[in-house]
Amino acid sequence: MSSDELATPFRQRADGAMKDTFLQEALTIATTKFIGLRREAFAGFPEGEALRDQARAIKEATLQELDRHLETLIANVERLGGHVHYAATPVEARSIIVDIARRTGARMAVKSKSMATEEIHLNEALEAAGITPVETDLGEYIIQLAHERPSHIIAPAIHKTKGQVAELFTRELNRHAAPDPEALTRIARGELREKFLQADLGITGANFAVADTGTVVLVTNEGNGRMVTSLPRVHVAVMGVEKVVPSLTDLMVFLAILAKSATGQKLSVYTSLVQGPRRAGELEGPEEFHLVLLDGGRIAQIGGPLREALSCLRCGACLNVCPVYRQIGGHAYGYTYPGPIGILLTAMMEGTPAVKDLAHASSLCGACADACPVRIDIPRMLIDLRREVGDGKIAPWTERVAFTLLSRLLRHPRLYRLAARAGRLLQRPFAGSGRVSRLPLFFGEWTRTRDLPPMASRTFQERWASDMDLRA
């Protein structure tokens, strides 16, 4: 995230996105397609609901003993010849990885798609140290060439047209490129194949890590995860501490629902179970394996209000169904993780003040909680965040005063009745069309993007009372 972008208020970023007609169309097509694929995948999978419950239980059970599971994971990774590193902050994570790169004399690092490395802004740190990072997921490669950021967790370049990609390839790669996805993919294959074969360092995230066996699990569709973990001399995997699962049996529960939630596939094309460095007898594979365990705000939430968000699998299902995401796309959120879960993760990583606007970027419709494969109650946590934003005097004073007054009115029936009567008089100049679509002063903020229904001429209580009279 560049500070320039964050200097723009959320509302302006969102407005910009809503005026971008291509983005609007791309978002509608992409999210609608993902929703349909996900629905079909679960429709043909009756055991899916029970597996979602089980997956949620496994995540909760793992958190209840996270220290023990991590100790097991660490012991197994080390037993297999791997090295484990501990990063409390993104700064520490970056310096650990840059040190590994320097010590091994790496000049180029190939990366497979990893939200954790986006989160710690690893590429900038590598570049500053003279090491060239190359994103190898096609979508990530495109946005790296364009110097942009991902706009969707699993489809990072959905905001770009094939024409824009063709122009980008022509300009950046000096190759004539036609605006045809097949041809563009072929060009990327050729370019990146060279990089895979040259690179000294392979950097990945981890979809899961199995404590029992010291296994890091990578899920990709393109095969870049396999390249990155097979060809370079050194493999570094970066993972948030919450990604650990106890056993291979647990892992299978998650694999059965992850791809269905993300892309509607029964399994993604490649699931790689990587257990440390190359073994005796193997022709290929890294000589060194490093696992970087990342805190970055997660540990404090084990007992915090965002605990449930630690169960997130990063499938993107909640983005696709979110009416706000569908309108504004990923960039407008302003941080690494977009969408409903992204707001919670941003609060976790950057602190509550960072989400003072974002906490309200939700209609609380609950579609995200329904779509979530591990049934994270995102709306409940968003409401809690809003309260915290309010209590912490982070929200603008007008909003705080308005809601304080409202809560007082709602608690005092006589005051409420009085206010209702006053409101009926005061609304007259604004409710001519049968809707209140423009209020004066700072109340105008509320009606800027919404209409209010006018207050009825008689309250429910008044009608009830008179009906009782009639019946009597």
Added chain:
Amino acid sequence: MTTKAEFLGRIREQVRRTPARFSASSARRPEHPAAEAETIRGELAERWPETLDAFRREFESVGGVFYEVASVDMVPATVARIAHGREARELVTWHASAIGADLTQALEARGLDVHQMPAAEPVAVAERERLRTIAARADLGLTGVDLAIAETGTLVLVSGAGRPRSTSLLPPCHIAVFDRTALVESLRQVGVLLEAWHGDGTPPARGAVINFITGPSRTADIELTLTRGVHGPKEVHAVFVEQGIRG
């Protein structure tokens, strides 16, 4: 820099003072994975024709091409047909001991340039490099299969001596040979078999990676247009040998 003790200490402290949200347990691990794996194998031995049908259906639905031959002698002809269809000549293959049959001569007799990967790790770095260059330029990669999962149409390949990771990854066309001993029905069964493979905790003799391959490499990153072969193979062929590979 944060030390291991500090890092784990913070987690321990949080875990200690945080009540459980609800009573929950992780998945029930098989108590005797090896024995349960045997039971599953036994059951599957009776149901393999149905399992094969289901595998074929799923494998084809993810874009795989399925073949069935009576005996292992017929595999080279099938491979040669695939090769001739796409003017491919150069083939890298897992070592004969890893596939379960030596097909090199028969493949060469059909006009293919066959590079068999060594059964043991080469000592010299230069030799390693040479073999990698071959894998990177080959048109076809021929491997065995450790598990074929009917539920998802997935091929599971375990890396190791004589079974390099790159054979199923670098060439644009991957051909995998398997028989009924590899067939399993479900991901749940795979879980039991994986637990059995990892058995007693000592590092096994096999390699460090287990790959699940479900169809050809794909992406939809440009305007959601499905495109095959972005990094891994564009084509995946599975050849089922009815009478078994090892005869």
